[in-house]
Amino acid sequence: MTYGLGLFLEDGIVLTTDTRTNAGVDHIATITKLSLMQTPGERVMFLASAGNLATTQAVVTLLNQRLKNEESDTNLNKAQTMFDGASMVGSVLRDVMNDNATFVQGYGDPSASFLFGGQIKGGKHRLFMIYPAGNFIEASPDTPFLQIGETKYGKPILDRAMAHDVDLTEAVKLTLISFDATVRSNLSVAAPFDMIIYRANSIGPVEVRRVGEDNAYYHQIKDAYNAEIRDFVRSLPATDWEECA
């Protein structure tokens, strides 16, 4: 399983995935699920993937191979807008599914989904979620985060504390709390996490930051959250219902 989370902010985009991959309980490995395609100053695009690893690797590899292919109509370097880029990701996903799905279905789910974000010079920074069917939706100030994979455990804190206008440091904090909630509840999601922190209008260069179990800030934030959430709950008013008296 994977957890992938994209936060869409006034200040930029924070895109994070875990790195745990498993095909059955006895084949567990660490792998990156974040890809970065960038021509700093001109365009920065990043892609987080969840689902069948053969499908996601095929999609990412084909997209990367085509970056220099002037003939290809799914060359992300030729995308005029981020919307066009999202269409290309969906189109390649459909091609891979067409080629493989019928063969794979007998063994497991061949499907995959993606978070695709970035910025092209002259446009705004944008973030999309591409569904297994290849169609997609876009994040907005009213829908400031998108998730793929094992999304449920990490959602409540975002529903409550995430907003389009939080700054990048707050977004990193919320991301780590959301991932920690998922890791605590689901063994198939695990650190290290891969994280892209993109500041709007910088148009790169961007790097992937790997946040391991022993990362000092991850430790600090998860320890503080866990230690203090119980006190915080305790500080809320108690009921006076007679059954509790």
Next chain:
Amino acid sequence: MTYGLGLFLEDGIVLTTDTRTNAGVDHIATITKLSLMQTPGERVMFLASAGNLATTQAVVTLLNQRLKNEESDTNLNKAQTMFDGASMVGSVLRDVMNDNATFVQGYGDPSASFLFGGQIKGGKHRLFMIYPAGNFIEASPDTPFLQIGETKYGKPILDRAMAHDVDLTEAVKLTLISFDATVRSNLSVAAPFDMIIYRANSIGPVEVRRVGEDNAYYHQIKDAYNAEIRDFVRSLPATDWEECA
């Protein structure tokens, strides 16, 4: 969908379900998913159900009908221990599935699961989760809560703040926060909630408390939690990573 939550405490048991039932988006109703079988002073048993409504209603109705049937080997009044009672619930579930599952499967999932708790005089208060297969597990001080139905959204706060030694007022508070998290994330779970608050060794009488959208304490706790969690998160240390600077 349903969310059912049982908290197993030194001080007793808090068992809660929502009341939303739906068969498709155009058939939504409010129904109780909590049943209470009690002979105050002698035994108190309560059952929360999730899953196919025809299955759960059949199981609950059969269990209730058999409470006065001296011949029945699934008469909960004849259970010597709560463990025996949990076996009876599982056994009736298996019978109902045997009778119906093959006919129902073409239309949808016939399966169901239950939380079963209570106390029989001379024994301790105990809480079980009965799986769709009719087998079951028991809550313990190390595993102080059990969930059925739409369990994921409400789990992180429990993983962090719930413990066997919290008192009943704290357990009610955690229950309402866990349910509010679920309601916010999943439209098919909704207030009112039905709640049984059982104090250990009281052996009844117990009542079901209905907590509606307009319940004063539910309002107070969810408003306070939502208003303050964001401040709480903001009060945690910020990262000094250069990408955020």
